[in-house]
Amino acid sequence: xxxxxxxxxxxDQAVAELQELLGNEPGLIRPVSGELDPAAIRACALxxxxxxxxxxxxxxxxxxxxxxxxxxxxxxxxxxLRMHTEQFEKLQRVVRSIDAGSDRIAQxxxxxxCTNLGYAKAMFSVxxxxxxxxxxxxxxPELTGDFRPLLEAIDGREISLREAPREAELVRRRRPYAVDxxxxxxxxxxxxxxxxxxxxxxxxxxxxxxxAVAMIHVDRQSDGLSDTDVHIVGALxxxxxxxxxxxxxxxxxxxxxxxIDTEIRRLTKALQHLEQxxxxxPELDTREPSNPExxxxxxxxxxxxxxxxxxLTAREHEVLTLLATGATNAAISRRLCISDGTVKSHxxxxxxKLGVSTRAEVAALYANTKTVTDG
Numbered sequence: 001x002x003x004x005x006x007x008x009x010x011x012d013q014a015v016a017e018l019q020e021l022l023g024n025e026p027g028l029i030r031p032v033s034g035e036l037d038p039a040a041i042r043a044c045a046l047x048x049x050x051x052x053x054x055x056x057x058x059x060x061x062x063x064x065x066x067x068x069x070x071x072x073x074x075x076x077x078x079x080x081l082r083m084h085t086e087q088f089e090k091l092q093r094v095v096r097s098i099d100a101g102s103d104r105i106a107q108x109x110x111x112x113x114c115t116n117l118g119y120a121k122a123m124f125s126v127x128x129x130x131x132x133x134x135x136x137x138x139x140x141p142e143l144t145g146d147f148r149p150l151l152e153a154i155d156g157r158e159i160s161l162r163e164a165p166r167e168a169e170l171v172r173r174r175r176p177y178a179v180d181x182x183x184x185x186x187x188x189x190x191x192x193x194x195x196x197x198x199x200x201x202x203x204x205x206x207x208x209x210x211x212a213v214a215m216i217h218v219d220r221q222s223d224g225l226s227d228t229d230v231h232i233v234g235a236l237x238x239x240x241x242x243x244x245x246x247x248x249x250x251x252x253x254x255x256x257x258x259x260i261d262t263e264i265r266r267l268t269k270a271l272q273h274l275e276q277x278x279x280x281x282p283e284l285d286t287r288e289p290s291n292p293e294x295x296x297x298x299x300x301x302x303x304x305x306x307x308x309x310x311x312l313t314a315r316e317h318e319v320l321t322l323l324a325t326g327a328t329n330a331a332i333s334r335r336l337c338i339s340d341g342t343v344k345s346h347x348x349x350x351x352x353k354l355g356v357s358t359r360a361e362v363a364a365l366y367a368n369t370k371t372v373t374d375g
Contacts, residue, residue, distance in 0.1 A: 010072050014041045014065055021058055022048060042069040080226070090116040091232060095239050105240055106214075110138035113218055117232065120221035121147070121196060123154065126214050127171055131158040134192070143221060150195035164189040167203065171212045176204040176230050199223065202230055204237045208244055216240075311353045319346040323359060324366030 018041065045062045053059040094112040106124035113122035120143050124136040137154040139147050161168035165187040170177055179186075180200040185193060198219035206214035216237055218229070312320060315336075322332045329343045336343075347359075356362055 010068065011038050011041060014038070014045075014069060017061070017065055018044060021061060038069055038072065042066055042073075045069075080228075086118075091235060094236065105243055106136035107138075109216065109236060109240060110136045113216075113233070113236070114138040114140045119218040119229075121150075121198065121217075121219050123192075123217040124214065125167075125217070127212050128158070130161050132161060132164070132167055132171070132215065133158050145197075147195070150192070153192060153195055159189065167215060170203055170205050170215060174205050174207050174210070174212050176202060176234055178202045178225060178230065180224065197221075200225060202233060204230065204233045206237045206240045206244070208241045208248075213244065214240065312350065316346055316350050316353075319343065320350050320354075320362070320366075323347060323350065323362055326359075326363060 045066050049059060049062050049066070053062065094116050097108055097112060106126075110122040110124050113119045115138075118140070120140050122138050123134050125132045125134045133156050134154045135156045137151055139151070161171060166177060166179065167189065178200070179188065179202070184198060184200060196219070199222050201217055201219035202225050203215055203217045205212040206216065214237075216233055218233055219225070318336060319332055322335060327335070329340055329347070332338075332343045333340050350362070351357060354362065354365065356365065
């Protein structure tokens with residue numbers, strides 16, 4: 001009989017039986033939100049058993065009533081355990097589907113919540129500053145009632161958080177909350193509540209970088225929600241946050257790669273231009289200072305040509321000119337504003353290219369070439 005009778009029917013029968021046994025005593029039952037509370041009915045029957053009954057028959061009937069209520073409660077617990085076990089088994093598949101469809105995460109989450117996870121309705125909203133925008137809604141395929149107006153109302157329009165105090169608190173505190181049947185219309189956004197008509201619901205934030213960027217709402221339409229539901233939806237919200245973080249990171253990496261590719265193309269083009277540009281060698285300067293330690297004056301038009309000097313670079317020509325006049329490495333360093341080590345490297349390369357091994361040979365080569373040029 002218990003298996004074929006709903007909890008609501010059993011509560012009605014229990015109240016009728018209590019009234020038959022005990023009469024219309026004040027405080028016989030404590031209705032919650034207009035509905036009979038089986039736990040309150042059971043407590044009343046137990047209290048009467050402890051106080052003593054008018055007859056053994058009455059005690060037996062009260063005991064049987066308590067046992068029926070206990071059996072119904074056990075059946076309800078078993079039903080919820082089966083339901084939550086199935087939910088946890090399906091949760092992993094849902095997580096994989098969310099991760100695979102991160103570009104349509106709002107639609108994927110709401111559909112999965114109302115199909116694989118068995119909720120009546122699920123809504124996904126994004127948070128922007130002081131506003132929130134419902135952008136996706138799913139309704140369980142077997143849910144009765146016309147929810148087309150509700151589906152049409154989820155059009156992405158921005159809603160001020162001032163109009164939804166509970167959502168505003170969720171965004172500020174970044175914590176989930178539950179609304180029971182008695183508080184459905186308290187501090188909630190009435191336009192959507194009027195269209196949804198839930199018997200309570202839960203809302204969970206999607207938190208990225210310590211900021212609520214989205215919200216997920218779910219309900220069971222006529223049944224209440226438990227802490228297990230909060231954990232399940234909270235797990236999905238965490239997956240959504242992780243998926244969004246990865247998507248944002250991928251976009252940043254793509255933008256950085258595009259910038260790098262642009263720079264590489266620009267540098268490649270510049271290098272190609274340098275490769276194609278003609279290279280000219282300046283003439284060798286033959287001006288000699290009277291004192292090697294003194295700067296070489298600008299001006300003059302004489303040029304001295306040294307054999308194999310064509311292989312020298314422009315900087316090596318400058319070093320050679322000073323070197324041939326007897327300038328020291330320190331003087332050349334000051335004149336050309338380069339380090340002593342750099343001067344030394346240039347001198348070694350000049351020796352190798354001209355086939356000499358001493359500074360005296362360089363000076364002699366320079367003097368002989370100058371004498372031939374002047375003669």
